[in-house]
Amino acid sequence: MKVDFVDGNIIVTDVECFSLALSLDCGQAFRWRQNAGVWRGVVKDKELFVSQEKEKLIFYNLKKDDLPFWIKYFDLERDYRGILDTLMCDESLNTACREYYGIRILRQEPWEALCSFIISSNNNIPRIKGIIERLCRLFGNRISEEAWAFPTVKQLSHLSPEDLAPIRAGFRSKYIVDAVQKINKEEVSLERIKGLAYEDAKLELMKIKGVGEKVADCALLYGFNYLETFPKDVWVKRVLSELYPEGLPECVNGYKGIAQQYLFHWRRNRTN
DNA sequence: AGCCAGGACAAGT
DNA sequence: ACTTGTCATGGC
Numbered sequence: 001m002k003v004d005f006v007d008g009n010i011i012v013t014d015v016e017c018f019s020l021a022l023s024l025d026c027g028q029a030f031r032w033r034q035n036a037g038v039w040r041g042v043v044k045d046k047e048l049f050v051s052q053e054k055e056k057l058i059f060y061n062l063k064k065d066d067l068p069f070w071i072k073y074f075d076l077e078r079d080y081r082g083i084l085d086t087l088m089c090d091e092s093l094n095t096a097c098r099e100y101y102g103i104r105i106l107r108q109e110p111w112e113a114l115c116s117f118i119i120s121s122n123n124n125i126p127r128i129k130g131i132i133e134r135l136c137r138l139f140g141n142r143i144s145e146e147a148w149a150f151p152t153v154k155q156l157s158h159l160s161p162e163d164l165a166p167i168r169a170g171f172r173s174k175y176i177v178d179a180v181q182k183i184n185k186e187e188v189s190l191e192r193i194k195g196l197a198y199e200d201a202k203l204e205l206m207k208i209k210g211v212g213e214k215v216a217d218c219a220l221l222y223g224f225n226y227l228e229t230f231p232k233d234v235w236v237k238r239v240l241s242e243l244y245p246e247g248l249p250e251c252v253n254g255y256k257g258i259a260q261q262y263l264f265h266w267r268r269n270r271t272n
Numbered sequence: 273a274g275c276c277a278g279g280a281c282a283a284g285t
Numbered sequence: 286a287c288t289t290g291t292c293a294t295g296g297c
Binding site: 120121122123124127171172175212213218231232233268 | 277278281
């Protein structure tokens with residue numbers, strides 16, 4: 001990775017095994033929008049405009065001090081080339097990884113990931129995005145003309161399911177409220193989860209109503225960077241029953257979550 | 273118009 | 286321990 005500063009922009013070159021578009025639009029994050037080749041998103045209280053040309057990333061109007069934050073968010077320091085090499089150990093994984101080469105598991109904010117995947121349950125991606133957008137606009141800090149931060153637990157702490165009616169999350173509103181209250185009362189601690197083993201972390205999250213195995217796994221994979229986690233949604237279950245009735249090959253061990261993301265996106269985008 | 277959606281949960285076998 | 290109905294809403 002090489003970094004240059006040009007006209008207030010930051011240019012990062014020699015970025016290997018990374019596709020910005022695929023990583024932002026593969027169903028793991030719900031707040032990124034693309035316009036004329038430029039992706040816009042918000043993480044914490046930071047808004048980012050970024051685009052990619054081959055192995056070059058352009059961070060628009062970005063302060064130097066903020067670059068490490070985004071390097072970490074996109075997990076650019078991790079050796080994905082090496083990881084994918086080991087993951088491509090059979091025909092299906094080989095195809096999935098080749099077709100969608102460069103998807104990285106983003107390192108999202110824990111609360112945002114948890115809340116987003118509570119909202120995701122029995123829901124479709126366009127609508128998930130809409131609900132989250134309304135949640136941010138109604139309850140998050142406005143950080144620019146057209147950008148709102150994801151609301152903090154504290155900002156949501158006084159709300160009832162009825163107060164959440166405008167975001168039109170349906171039956172999921174009461175789940176959001178339960179998550180907020182348990183975290184507020186420290187019945188569930190997102191801070192503590194970071195130090196727990198996978199199984200314990202999962203049990204901790206599953207104390208929350210509306211958080212079953214799948215939602216907990218998604219939160220751990222996308223929000224806590226537990227890369228060995230393997231969330232099983234309907235698409236991945238199809239892959240498992242169709243291609244891996246006897247179980248996954250051993251090469252995915254340690255990075256099951258990454259394998260899962262490729263298999264999910266590959267299977268979901270298949271037309272036949 | 274009707275089916276389905278990156279599920280969870282309770283109730284029924 | 287598995288199976289089924291229900292939940293609220295809107296995208297297609």
